[in-house]
Amino acid sequence: MKQIAIFPRVVAVSTMAVRGQQLRWHLLRGLWMGAMVLAGMPQPGRAEPVGSAPAASVSAAAGPAVASPVAASPAVASGGVVAGLPDRGPGVDDALVTTFRERNGGLFEGWQKPRAVVIVTGELDGYIEPCGCTGKENQKGGLSRRRNFLRAIASAGWPLVTVDLGGQVKRFGRQSEIKFQSIADGLRTMGYSAVGFGPGDLRLPAEELVAAVAAVGDQPTPFVSANVGLLGLDANITPRFRIVEAGGLRFGIVSVLGDGEAKQVRNDAVEILPAAQAVEAAASELKKANCTHQILLSWASPEETRSLAARFPQFDIVATAGGADEPPAELPTLPGGGRLIELGHKGMFAVAVAFFDDPEKPMRSQRVPLDARFGEAEDMIQLLATYQSQLESLGLAGLGLAAVRHPSGRRFAGSAACADCHKHAYDVWKDTAHAGGLTTLEEQKPRRDGDPECLSCHVVGWAPQRYEPFEGGFAGMKVTPHLAHQGCENCHGPAAAHAAVERGDVRASVTERDRLRGEVTLSIKTPEGKQKAINNCLECHDLDNSPQFDFDTYWPQVEHPTPEADKTDTTNKADTTN
Numbered sequence: 001m002k003q004i005a006i007f008p009r010v011v012a013v014s015t016m017a018v019r020g021q022q023l024r025w026h027l028l029r030g031l032w033m034g035a036m037v038l039a040g041m042p043q044p045g046r047a048e049p050v051g052s053a054p055a056a057s058v059s060a061a062a063g064p065a066v067a068s069p070v071a072a073s074p075a076v077a078s079g080g081v082v083a084g085l086p087d088r089g090p091g092v093d094d095a096l097v098t099t100f101r102e103r104n105g106g107l108f109e110g111w112q113k114p115r116a117v118v119i120v121t122g123e124l125d126g127y128i129e130p131c132g133c134t135g136k137e138n139q140k141g142g143l144s145r146r147r148n149f150l151r152a153i154a155s156a157g158w159p160l161v162t163v164d165l166g167g168q169v170k171r172f173g174r175q176s177e178i179k180f181q182s183i184a185d186g187l188r189t190m191g192y193s194a195v196g197f198g199p200g201d202l203r204l205p206a207e208e209l210v211a212a213v214a215a216v217g218d219q220p221t222p223f224v225s226a227n228v229g230l231l232g233l234d235a236n237i238t239p240r241f242r243i244v245e246a247g248g249l250r251f252g253i254v255s256v257l258g259d260g261e262a263k264q265v266r267n268d269a270v271e272i273l274p275a276a277q278a279v280e281a282a283a284s285e286l287k288k289a290n291c292t293h294q295i296l297l298s299w300a301s302p303e304e305t306r307s308l309a310a311r312f313p314q315f316d317i318v319a320t321a322g323g324a325d326e327p328p329a330e331l332p333t334l335p336g337g338g339r340l341i342e343l344g345h346k347g348m349f350a351v352a353v354a355f356f357d358d359p360e361k362p363m364r365s366q367r368v369p370l371d372a373r374f375g376e377a378e379d380m381i382q383l384l385a386t387y388q389s390q391l392e393s394l395g396l397a398g399l400g401l402a403a404v405r406h407p408s409g410r411r412f413a414g415s416a417a418c419a420d421c422h423k424h425a426y427d428v429w430k431d432t433a434h435a436g437g438l439t440t441l442e443e444q445k446p447r448r449d450g451d452p453e454c455l456s457c458h459v460v461g462w463a464p465q466r467y468e469p470f471e472g473g474f475a476g477m478k479v480t481p482h483l484a485h486q487g488c489e490n491c492h493g494p495a496a497a498h499a500a501v502e503r504g505d506v507r508a509s510v511t512e513r514d515r516l517r518g519e520v521t522l523s524i525k526t527p528e529g530k531q532k533a534i535n536n537c538l539e540c541h542d543l544d545n546s547p548q549f550d551f552d553t554y555w556p557q558v559e560h561p562t563p564e565a566d567k568t569d570t571t572n573k574a575d576t577t578n
Contacts, residue, residue: 085111086156089148089375097373104369114354116247117158120319121146122165124347128183129384131454132444133545137372140348143186145370147377149350150190159247162191165297165319165343167198174399175391175452177208182387184212186380192222193244196255196297199264206231206269213238224255227278229271241282243289249355251293252286254279258300276311283312309334317353327351327367385446392450401452403471410494411472412461414482417499425560429488432558437486457540460487464539491536492520
């Protein structure tokens with residue numbers, strides 16, 4: 001695959017509204033990257049071409065080539081994979097492939113080599129890599145597996161065009177800014193032909209977006225949008241469309257942000273045109289270029305995307321945001337004859353659309369679950385390590401995480417504070433995986449104990465779904481080592497006041513003492529109590545991190561009924577006066 005044309009040409013980046021200190025850093029980064037290009041050195045986030053693309057040609061009017069995994073010779077790109085069906089990553093044995101074929105379905109069964117294949121990804125939603133808490137083999141997605149899937153396509157000798165709908169991040173804040181930069185570098189390394197924008201991406205500060213997506217050296221940006229202009233459309237930081245060629249076929253690619261989604265973007269440094277107006281202008285240019293196939297990447301609701309596809313029926317591949325959690329096994333056919341692609345969420349799947357010299361079946365598609373059969377790509381693991389190192393260097397304060405008040409208003413004591421009165425429960429807890437929650441992050445490769453999105457379910461005193469600490473919650477091993485690991489108070493609630501009263505450190509009435517006891521009591525003997533416990537568990541054991549979670553199956557592993565001897569005596573050290 002080679003780039004044929006981009007429109008308009010990327011020109012100098014305006015620096016309006018860019019903060020001084022960050023601008024200096026970004027300019028230095030650009031100068032450094034440029035120096036590396038001149039020196040012929042490899043660049044971070046850039047794939048070095050090591051061969052020529054099979055069955056790909058370049059027009060005499062072509063601009064600079066976009067690096068692509070298909071540009072590597074099969075022996076180098078595959079890491080030793082024998083050319084054949086792209087159904088596994090390098091070094092993955094038949095037994096593992098069989099396991100995941102049975103679990104998630106076969107891949108490309110009965111396929112011959114296509115003339116060209118388009119790989120569509122998107123809606124990563126910040127899931128740069130599966131968390132691995134319950135074993136990565138139980139989870140799908142991640143840039144590492146995606147990289148190896150694209151390498152498998154290359155090793156099979158299939159001419160490749162790779163596009164991404166957008167939606168790299170969903171949250172905002174310093175961590176999301178760093179994550180977006182890391183993902184953008186990963187997409188460059190993988191040689192994407194075109195990448196769109198989702199509304200979450202466009203909520204990031206403009207200077208961070210520009211630094212991540214602008215052209216680097218002689219490598220043009222993979223980001224494309226017909227109607228989104230960073231620092232204004234006249235700045236021309238990203239092209240309006242892209243035309244690429246693979247297998248003798250010419251593909252015109254247009255990316256657009258839907259009008260409904262554009263309303264979510266409140267960023268004065270981003271200019272957005274009406275979607276239909278922008279698609280019409282880009283489509284006219286594709287017509288002039290005599291494209292064999294046209295691709296529309298529409299970050300919009302399925303309804304708005306269908307409306308755009310009906311107005312512009314020349315697009316034979318149309319990808320939309322929204323839709324179900326998994327892509328359909330068979331792509332729906334639009335009224336104009338194009339195929340509608342839904343990608344699912346969190347980057348768990350890719351969708352392949354291939355073109356054949358077969359008049360009876362010129363197009364075939366394949367839903368690709370990015371599961372363990374694709375293994376891990378070393379360069380993407382290194383990218384993840386760099387990302388984690390940045391988070392660790394900044395620390396919680398540098399990431400802008402301020403502690404928030406717990407809804408109860410109470411503070412945390414740590415699990416050891418429970419041991420004197422609840423010895424049996426504490427002894428049970430010590431032998432569970434919960435008691436080593438932080439250790440599992442420290443032992444990950446790369447380690448993730450500096451990542452708030454991981455810490456929130458592995459220490460005491462965080463809001464798991466918001467990835468932020470409560471006041472008095474875990475703030476690092478140097479400051480709060482007693483709050484390490486997934487401890488008692490994450491289920492029972494903050495217990496500092498309760499523990500202080502029971503130890504006799506604080507005088508309290510019987511009424512107050514009993515109230516504090518009641519606040520940290522959790523029983524599953526009633527339907528209401530059991531549901532409350534289940535809801536607590538689901539804060540961390542959600543579909544992303546623990547897809548096989550079932551309370552009745554998991555509960556026996558941590559069950560800790562209170563023996564009579566452990567029950568707190570009502571004649572405790574607390575003051576018994578009313």
